[in-house]
Amino acid sequence: MFGITPVGWLHTLGSLPAIPLAGYMFVRHGRIVPRSTPGTAYFVAMLIGAVTAFLVAKQPVSYGFGAVTILLLLAGYGIGHTSIFDRSGRYLETIFLTMTVFLLMVPAATEILRRVPDGHPLVTDPRSPLLVGTQFGLLICLVIGLAVQIIYLRRQAKDGVCANHEAAITE
Template sequence: MFGISPLGWIHTIGSLPAIPVALYMFARHGRIVPRSPLGVVYFVSMLIGAVTVFLVAHQLVSFVIGAVTILLLLAGYGIERILGPARVAGYIETVCLSLSAFLLMLPTVTEILRRVPDGHPLVTDLKSPLLLGAQGSLLVILVVGLTAQIVYLARRGRVAANW
């Protein structure tokens, strides 16, 4: 079904929980919260997806996205251990984990448009206006979202400094 191999299904199903978890945390907290139960689900699910991409991918860009995603996850989840609760750690954590969510959604949207409906996908060409528009929309969401997160962190830091 959808031209996905059994290993491809493991990759897809393994990484799938990260999508609703990330959306929930963005809506509820404005960011991915690594030190929470849902943060653990996000990390494990993203790691499954990023590691298994090396087993199912056929294009260099997929390997690059997988490697960068792993690096972003490790940086986002580990920066506070390295820097402690320093203000800059919050910025790095937020940026890294937001970028990891973007790198999750970019291939997800691309693959959905290239596989659905089964046998007659919406997109057959990587230069399709529909695909490029969807990818461009994700980029706009990333830029606007990261800007809002950084502004929020900066304001929160100023308020805390004034106490």
């Protein structure tokens, strides 16, 4: 079905939970919260998706997406365990982890448009206006989303709620 191999299904089904988990955390907390139960599940799903991308990749750009996703994921989850970055750590953590969502959504949207409906996909040409428009829309969402998150974090820092809020949201 959809021309997906068993390893492709592992890749798809392994990374799929990351989408609703990210959505939940964005709505509930305004960002991905790594030190929470949904944050841990997000990390596992993203890691499965990023690592298995190397097994299913057919284009060189896919290897780049996988490698950059792994680097951003590790940096985003690791930055909270160091005090080197002081106050900027929360901003970097938020930016890195939001970028992983973008790096998940671009190939996901691309693959959906190039495979659905089965046998007669919506997009057959990589330069299709629908595909390019979808990818551009995701880029716009990333830019706006990051801006909103940065503003939200700045307001929290200004109001002095960062430390108390972080402790309260670890689920």
